[in-house]
Amino acid sequence: MNAQNFADAATDSTAGTERDIKMVARDVNVYYGPKQAIKGVSIEIPTDEVTAFIGPSGCGKSTFLRTLNRMNDTVSGARVEGDIRLDGENIYDSSMDVVQLRARVGMVFQKPNPFPKSIFENVAYGTRIHGLASSRGEMEQIVEQSLKRAGLWDEVKDRLNDSGTALSGGQQQRLCIARAIAVDPEVILMDEPCSALDPIATAKIEELIHELRGRYAIAIVTHNMQQAARVSQRTAFFHLGHLVEYGDTSEMFTNPREQRTKDYITGRYG
Numbered sequence: 001m002n003a004q005n006f007a008d009a010a011t012d013s014t015a016g017t018e019r020d021i022k023m024v025a026r027d028v029n030v031y032y033g034p035k036q037a038i039k040g041v042s043i044e045i046p047t048d049e050v051t052a053f054i055g056p057s058g059c060g061k062s063t064f065l066r067t068l069n070r071m072n073d074t075v076s077g078a079r080v081e082g083d084i085r086l087d088g089e090n091i092y093d094s095s096m097d098v099v100q101l102r103a104r105v106g107m108v109f110q111k112p113n114p115f116p117k118s119i120f121e122n123v124a125y126g127t128r129i130h131g132l133a134s135s136r137g138e139m140e141q142i143v144e145q146s147l148k149r150a151g152l153w154d155e156v157k158d159r160l161n162d163s164g165t166a167l168s169g170g171q172q173q174r175l176c177i178a179r180a181i182a183v184d185p186e187v188i189l190m191d192e193p194c195s196a197l198d199p200i201a202t203a204k205i206e207e208l209i210h211e212l213r214g215r216y217a218i219a220i221v222t223h224n225m226q227q228a229a230r231v232s233q234r235t236a237f238f239h240l241g242h243l244v245e246y247g248d249t250s251e252m253f254t255n256p257r258e259q260r261t262k263d264y265i266t267g268r269y270g
């Protein structure tokens, strides 16, 4: 696809609503050795909305999510074909700085993975690596603001020197979100961020996703269709490596276009 087509694709007008588009993927294939896990997927990730990736286990949701910040580069034998752009820039171009890319497109994993460092250092880490704070004062400000945005500040402000790993699971996940936010990303990818959490911690993360929406483009993989319905405005349904259907969440859950989507959301398989 040429640059003009990408520019055209950068405004999505499906369902009659104009959207700013942050990322555009075109004809993406992903292989693990000889096995093809993603087959010809094209999608736009809007700037101001939450996009949910749903589908049965093994359909390729996580694989596709990881193509958006080149996390698949770290998997031996994985190969990505196609074109993925962030604000029109090809993220697979050889000139792309992958460390910078992963700051711009941050990621939160299924299992909270704080570093074995203090709460403060967990949040400060990326800021330090990317040289984003010019003084201790500025660093403290960034850490405070990130913890506030992640809804964790009030719970940890008096114990910033305690280990991040000593927090509860839900707090650890919010700490990981604060860590992603600290480097001022444009996109946040979340790979089943609540699957290891209890219902109360899950509700807090969902509330947080609502608050983060609009500030960051968010894509979230979830097994939980109620969660997709609660947190997202756009939903992408994957099946056997294909993107079967993509559209407004409310439309997809009330009036799916494809039989396979209908079967999945009514619990017929998966």
Ligand SMILES: Nc1ncnc2c1ncn2[C@@H]1O[C@H](COP(=O)(O)OP(=O)(O)OP(=O)(O)O)[C@@H](O)[C@H]1O
Binding pocket: 032, 037, 055, 056, 057, 058, 059, 060, 061, 062, 063, 064, 075, 223
């Ligand atoms: N590192 C890997 N090496 C080889 N095959 C892999 C690897 N990671 C994933 N796969 C395969 O790719 C396919 C898609 O997996 P993926 O984890 O992306 O699916 P998913 O929809 O996220 O599944 P789940 O919901 O169970 O997490 C599966 O067949 C899986 O076995």
